[in-house]
Amino acid sequence: MKREYDVLVVGGGPGGAFAAKTFAEKGHSVLLTEKRPAIGAPVRCAEGVGKALMHEFLKPEDGWVAAEIEKANIIAPDGFTMELEPEKAGSEVGYVLNRKVFDRDLVWMAAGAGADVQVKTRAVSPIMEDGAVKGAILNQGGTTHEVRAGLTIAADGVESKFSRWCGIDTTVPFREIETCAQYLMTGIDIDPNATEFFVGNSIAPGGYVWIFPKGDKTANVGVGVGGDRCKPGSRPVDYLNRFIARKFPNGKTLELIAGGVSVCQPLSCTVANNLMVVGDAARVSDPLTGGGIYAALYTGKLAGDVGSKALEDGDTSTQALMPYDSTWRSSYLGKALERNYQIKEVFIRLSDEDLNAIVHSVSKMNLSDFNTLNLIKNIISANPKLAIKLGKAGLKTLLDSL
Amino acid sequence: MIEVHREICAYCGCCVSVCPEGALELVDAYLDIDMNTCIDCGICVRVCPLGALEAKK
Ligand SMILES: Cc1cc2nc3c(=O)[nH]c(=O)nc-3n(C[C@H](O)[C@H](O)[C@H](O)COP(=O)(O)OP(=O)(O)OC[C@H]3O[C@@H](n4cnc5c(N)ncnc54)[C@H](O)[C@@H]3O)c2cc1C
Numbered sequence: 001m002k003r004e005y006d007v008l009v010v011g012g013g014p015g016g017a018f019a020a021k022t023f024a025e026k027g028h029s030v031l032l033t034e035k036r037p038a039i040g041a042p043v044r045c046a047e048g049v050g051k052a053l054m055h056e057f058l059k060p061e062d063g064w065v066a067a068e069i070e071k072a073n074i075i076a077p078d079g080f081t082m083e084l085e086p087e088k089a090g091s092e093v094g095y096v097l098n099r100k101v102f103d104r105d106l107v108w109m110a111a112g113a114g115a116d117v118q119v120k121t122r123a124v125s126p127i128m129e130d131g132a133v134k135g136a137i138l139n140q141g142g143t144t145h146e147v148r149a150g151l152t153i154a155a156d157g158v159e160s161k162f163s164r165w166c167g168i169d170t171t172v173p174f175r176e177i178e179t180c181a182q183y184l185m186t187g188i189d190i191d192p193n194a195t196e197f198f199v200g201n202s203i204a205p206g207g208y209v210w211i212f213p214k215g216d217k218t219a220n221v222g223v224g225v226g227g228d229r230c231k232p233g234s235r236p237v238d239y240l241n242r243f244i245a246r247k248f249p250n251g252k253t254l255e256l257i258a259g260g261v262s263v264c265q266p267l268s269c270t271v272a273n274n275l276m277v278v279g280d281a282a283r284v285s286d287p288l289t290g291g292g293i294y295a296a297l298y299t300g301k302l303a304g305d306v307g308s309k310a311l312e313d314g315d316t317s318t319q320a321l322m323p324y325d326s327t328w329r330s331s332y333l334g335k336a337l338e339r340n341y342q343i344k345e346v347f348i349r350l351s352d353e354d355l356n357a358i359v360h361s362v363s364k365m366n367l368s369d370f371n372t373l374n375l376i377k378n379i380i381s382a383n384p385k386l387a388i389k390l391g392k393a394g395l396k397t398l399l400d401s402l
Numbered sequence: 403m404i405e406v407h408r409e410i411c412a413y414c415g416c417c418v419s420v421c422p423e424g425a426l427e428l429v430d431a432y433l434d435i436d437m438n439t440c441i442d443c444g445i446c447v448r449v450c451p452l453g454a455l456e457a458k459k
Pocket residue numbers: 010011012013014015016033034035036040044045046047048049121122123124155156157158159160161162180181182222257258259260261278279280281285290291292293294296
């Protein structure tokens with residue numbers, strides 16, 4: 001068995017698969033190692049992705065798309081529903097995927113491009129020599145062996161430990177983990193082309209409840225709660241059970257999904273000597289929505305582009321890999337993460353009264369000129385009390401981030 | 403001491419991401435705790451979406 005590669009990718013999610021595919025297409029030898037026995041299962045996702053974002057990288061293939069979404073509804077704590085139609089809903093107009101199929105197809109593509117793939121093979125520690133990562137020790141079927149590589153990609157998701165072992169602190173502050181539970185439900189009465197988001201402190205404190213359709217009468221129904229708001233008896237699974245008891249008492253549950261999404265700032269540096277960190281492991285999921293599929297694809301691909309050049313130049317030091325870090329930070333993605341982090345910091349502090357006022361005032365706005373800055377300005381002028389609550393400093397950080 | 407109720411845990415990794423000591427690890431379909439590194443801070447117990455972790459005296 002081959003024990004030396006140009007690139008070792010730890011983790012077979014969308015980030016790892018896209019990195020492996022990119023490196024392989026550029027002619028490098030790649031090993032992708034995934035600890036679970038099957039790629040993409042169990043799912044840890046509500047599976048929603050913006051159409052435009054997805055099309056940046058991929059054309060949807062048969063089996064990936066469970067539903068096409070035409071509009072989004074936001075439901076205030078008082079029950080008032082605001083409809084966001086296509087041109088207004090922004091990236092919320094999109095697909096609900098079948099990630100079991102999607103994730104596996106992405107790894108399939110990487111394999112097709114020439115990457116080797118191993119499943120049920122866990123990276124248990126990096127090989128560190130002279131302050132640089134030289135590959136990893138893998139555990140496969142209970143025995144361990146070394147795989148040496150010029151460049152290692154940590155794509156190990158929310159539970160990432162690889163970069164921690166290499167000396168990067170990846171701990172998510174517990175108030176900044178969105179803790180989630182979701183059921184895949186069937187036999188429920190839903191609009192098959194609309195996603196629904198319910199906000200309110202009694203149904204999902206510091207988060208929201210989502211209904212993401214997956215075809216006729218079937219949907220991912222889930223809840224995310226701020227880590228610091230999670231308590232015995234009021235955990236995501238409890239909120240979810242209460243929500244479905246009220247909303248879908250006759251629904252049938254086909255799958256239970258648990259998970260955590262980081263809603264913190266990204267890692268302060270996503271490269272080290274011979275190491276690049278991509279996707280959830282780099283903490284680049286969207287702090288406001290919790291979406292991370294696009295960010296994983298984007299950073300995976302970018303790591304492949306920058307890393308390939310570094311390999312070809314024979315320099316994979318922190319400094320040589322730095323363009324990866326600076327490129328994603330100054331990209332559309334990096335800016336959206338920064339802005340949405342500031343918005344999230346405000347969102348989690350809103351009372352039900354604030355939330356009601358905001359949803360009502362936004363629904364009355366002329367949204368022909370829909371952008372975040374206008375939205376925030378409008379919300380604040382319609383709800384002056386909110387500006388007081390934010391304080392001058394809060395308002396300034398928020399506006400500066402737009 | 404932290405105890406994992408395996409019949410509740412859905413091996414999602416949420417707790418792993420918040421452990422300040424790196425004492426937790428998701429080994430495929432079960433959660434492993436390194437008792438030597440765990441400092442009993444209880445953070446993992448708080449955030450588990452299903453309530454699968456318990457702090458024991
Ligand atoms: C409840 C929930 C709902 C979500 N909903 C959405 C949504 O609607 N839209 C959206 O865009 N995003 C959503 N997300 C976020 C999205 O799922 C992630 O951002 C995305 O999966 C990140 O991809 P990734 O490749 O970085 O990591 P992952 O998909 O988590 O892949 C990481 C992989 O690495 C493997 N691994 C970990 N450690 C090791 C190791 N030591 N050795 C080998 N393999 C290892 C893991 O087994 C895993 O397969 C949601 C997340 C949750 C929890």
